[in-house]
Structure formats: structure tokens, C-alpha cells
Amino acid sequence: MLRYLIPLAVFIILVIFLAIGLKNDPRYVPSPLIGKPAPDFSLPRLFTPSTTFGPKSLRGKVWILNAWTSDCVGCRQEHPYLLALSKNKLINLIGLDYRDSNTLAIALLKEHGNPYQVVVTDQDGSVGIDYGVYAVPETFIIDKKGIIRFKYIGPLFPDEINKTILPLIKKLNEEVG
Amino acid sequence: MIINQLTLFWTKLFRAKLFVVACLFLFSLVSLSQAGIEVRNFSNSAQERRYHQLVDEIRCLVCQNQNLADSNSQLAQDLRNKIYDKVKANQTNQQVIDYMVERYGQFVLYNPPFDLVTSFIWIGPFILVIAAIILLVITIVSRSKATPVELSEADHTRYRKLLDNEDKNT
Structure with a gap:
């Protein structure tokens, strides 16, 4: 009896591992930046390129950095939800226009609405590299001390926003800066 | 014809x-x-060798089964430029690798370092091979020790009879 049960047990364990493997998303790479200070930058603003903006001016605030481009499908998908999110007074949403054309980016925001408080342009992608951006859209949540607390890869849908983003922002806002 | x-x-x-x-x-x-390798100018061949070694060793995260040398993606190009600048600035391989791991995690390395998490992957196959050999030895030894079943005279005649019948039927 045992000689039949052992292969069966091994088979079942294998199936369990494979089933877990099927659910894993190979595109998801855990960020080593969680818990680390958000890399500093000073980038030109999209609408007023002569002025720059950097994370230093956001010290003491909880903020969201959303990396996007005008030609990315996932960014279009999450765009209406970001617009809805930006109505929330607790949200400081900063856009990182990653390796994009300024004209196209401005045109898109004018046509579909601008959810961002500030949009900065990362023309050569160097800030994207510092934040480990590899597939737009990517979203980071940074706490009052300037530490990256959360990263989400892919378009943000209401499910994720309501389940993770909003509770986390509420919690981070209660922390002392 | x-x-x-x-x-x-x-x-x-x-x-x-x-x-x-x-x-x-x-x-x-x-x-x-x-x-998709750009034309690069190096001041010495050691730098060139290190550059090629690094772009071969680091994974492109956009197209995950390619290294930076093979990938044509924008990010791979940017990272190749970064590595080129760093090699030209005489940074060591370890400095460049640390730079990449800080941003993208150990997943960027095609040759993952030996640590607590990866130790299972490194040692696992050897443990399995050793276990298989032990199992094999145990099986062989136990089989050689097993005493063959002694057949009585009556059994012999019975089997002979059965076999003879078999022959006749075919």
C-alpha cells in the first residue's frame, strides 16, 4: 500500500507547487527600494519646464509617485481612476513622465484631464533607473519621512486602490513625520 | 538515363x-x-572586457529572459549606457553590480550570489543526487541480502506440470 501512496504524495506536493507557481506573476519583481529613502531628484516640470521640482518639498507629507508615459496602454487604463483618486484631499499625486515627449504628454493631460499636482519630466530616464522603474505604469507611496513604503507595478484599478492604496495612505498620514 | x-x-x-x-x-x-551593441570606445582592453562581462551578466527586466547585451529595449540601452559610464569612470564590477541590485533587486543578476535564500537552489540538486545514491545503495544491499525462496519438491513438480500444459496449449 505504502509503495503506491508515496508516489501519490510526491505527485500531490508537485501539483501544489505548480499551482502556486501558476498564480505567481513573473513580471512582478519585488522592489529592493521598499523601506529605503526615496531617491532625490530635481526635474523640470512638464507645464513649466524652466522650473524644477523635487521630493524635498514634499517632506512631512505622504505622497504618491506615479511613473507614466503618454504612449503606454496601462497608463491610459488607470488614468480615470487616478483622476478620481486625485479628488481626495489626502492625496498628493506626483507624476513622473518617464522618457516621453512633452508635447504628447501635455496633449494627453489636456484631453483626458490631469490627476497630478505636479508632473515632472524624466527625459533621459535616469530618475526612472534610480527608482528601479522597468515597466510603466509604476506607483510608489512615500511616507512623511521620505521613505518608500509601497510599490505597485501595472495599472491601478479601483480594487487595488480601495484595498491597499487608500488604507495605507490613511495609516501613513497618522504616523508622525 | x-x-x-x-x-x-x-x-x-x-x-x-x-x-x-x-x-x-x-x-x-x-x-x-x-x-544591438553600440560602438564603444574604451581606453584599455581591461575596461572593454569588464563592460562586456557586465552587460552579459545583468538581466534586462523588460524582456526578462535576455541579458542587457541581447536586449534592444529602451531600458536595456539606458542601463548599457550607465554601465559604460561607470566602467569608464573606473568603478569596479562589484560597484556596478551593487548599483543595479540596489535598484532592481537580485533578480537582475543572471548569476545569483550564494546566500540564505538562494542556498536551496544551489545545494538542492546535490542533496537530491546524494539522496538518490543512498536510496539506490540501500535497495541494492537489501535485495542482495534477501534470501531466495526455497521451493519444495512438491512445488517443483506442480510448476513443471503447469508449464508442460502451457506448452501443449500453444
Whole structure:
């Protein structure tokens, strides 16, 4: 009896591992930046390129950095939800226009609405590299001390926003800066 | 007749060869264009060697099964430029690797370091092989020790009878 049960047990364990493997998303790479200070930058603003903006001016605030481009499908998908999110007074949403054309980016925001408080342009992608951006859209949540607390890869849908983003922002806002 | 067939055979063979050569040529073009390596100028050959070593070792996260050297993605190009600048600035390989791991995690390394998390992957196969050998030895030893079943005289005659019947039936 045992000689039949052992292969069966091994088979079942294998199936369990494979089933877990099927659910894993190979595109998801855990960020080593969680818990680390958000890399500093000073980038030109999209609408007023002569002025720059950097994370230093956001010290003491909880903020969201959303990396996007005008030609990315996932960014279009999450765009209406970001617009809805930006109505929330607790949200400081900063856009990182990653390796994009300024004209196209401005045109898109004018046509579909601008959810961002500030949009900065990362023309050569160097800030994207510092934040480990590899597939737009990517979203980071940074706490009052300037530490990256959360990263989400892919378009943000209401499910994720309501389940993770909003509770986390509420919690981070209660922390002392 | 035979000569005709022979010439036909040779022309066919020649065409087939030509086809193979043409294919090989086209494939070589493809692989050349895919390599996407920019023209780089290094001040010494050691730097050049290190650069190629690094772009071979680091994974492109956009197209996960390619290294930076093979990938044509924008990010791979940017990272190749970064590595080039760093090698030119005489940074060590370890500094460049640390820079990448800080941003993208250990997943960027095609050659993951040996640590607590990866130790299972490194040692696992050897443990499995050793376990298999032990199991094999145990099985062989226990089989050689097992005493063969002694057959009584009555059993022998019974089996002989059964076998004889079998022969008659066929």
C-alpha cells in the first residue's frame, strides 16, 4: 500500500507547487527600494519646464509617485481612476513622465484631464533607473519621512486602490513625520 | 538515363545547399541586428572586457529572459549606457553590480550570489543526487541480502506440470 501512496504524495506536493507557481506573476519583481529613502531628484516640470521640482518639498507629507508615459496602454487604463483618486484631499499625486515627449504628454493631460499636482519630466530616464522603474505604469507611496513604503507595478484599478492604496495612505498620514 | 538522374540529384543537392547557406546568412543578419551593441570606445582592453562581462551578466527586466547585451529595449540601452559610464569612470564590477541590485533587486543578476535564500537552489540538486545514491545503495544491499525462496519438491513438480500444459496449449 505504502509503495503506491508515496508516489501519490510526491505527485500531490508537485501539483501544489505548480499551482502556486501558476498564480505567481513573473513580471512582478519585488522592489529592493521598499523601506529605503526615496531617491532625490530635481526635474523640470512638464507645464513649466524652466522650473524644477523635487521630493524635498514634499517632506512631512505622504505622497504618491506615479511613473507614466503618454504612449503606454496601462497608463491610459488607470488614468480615470487616478483622476478620481486625485479628488481626495489626502492625496498628493506626483507624476513622473518617464522618457516621453512633452508635447504628447501635455496633449494627453489636456484631453483626458490631469490627476497630478505636479508632473515632472524624466527625459533621459535616469530618475526612472534610480527608482528601479522597468515597466510603466509604476506607483510608489512615500511616507512623511521620505521613505518608500509601497510599490505597485501595472495599472491601478479601483480594487487595488480601495484595498491597499487608500488604507495605507490613511495609516501613513497618522504616523508622525 | 542514369546520367540524367545524377545531374538532377546534384542540382537538387546544390539548391538545397544554397538554401541552407542563404538561411544561415539571413539568421546571422538577425542575430547581428539583435545584439544591438553600440560602438564603444574604451581606453584599455581591461575596461572593454569588464563592460562586456557586465552587460552579459545583468538581466534586462523588460524582456526578462535576455541579458542587457541581447536586449534592444529602451531600458536595456539606458542601463548599457550607465554601465559604460561607470566602467569608464573606473568603478569596479562589484560597484556596478551593487548599483543595479540596489535598484532592481537580485533578480537582475543572471548569476545569483550564494546566500540564505538562494542556498536551496544551489545545494538542492546535490542533496537530491546524494539522496538518490543512498536510496539506490540501500535497495541494492537489501535485495542482495534477501534470501531466495526455497521451493519444495512438491512445488517443483506442480510448476513443471503447469508449464508442460502451457506448452501443449500453444
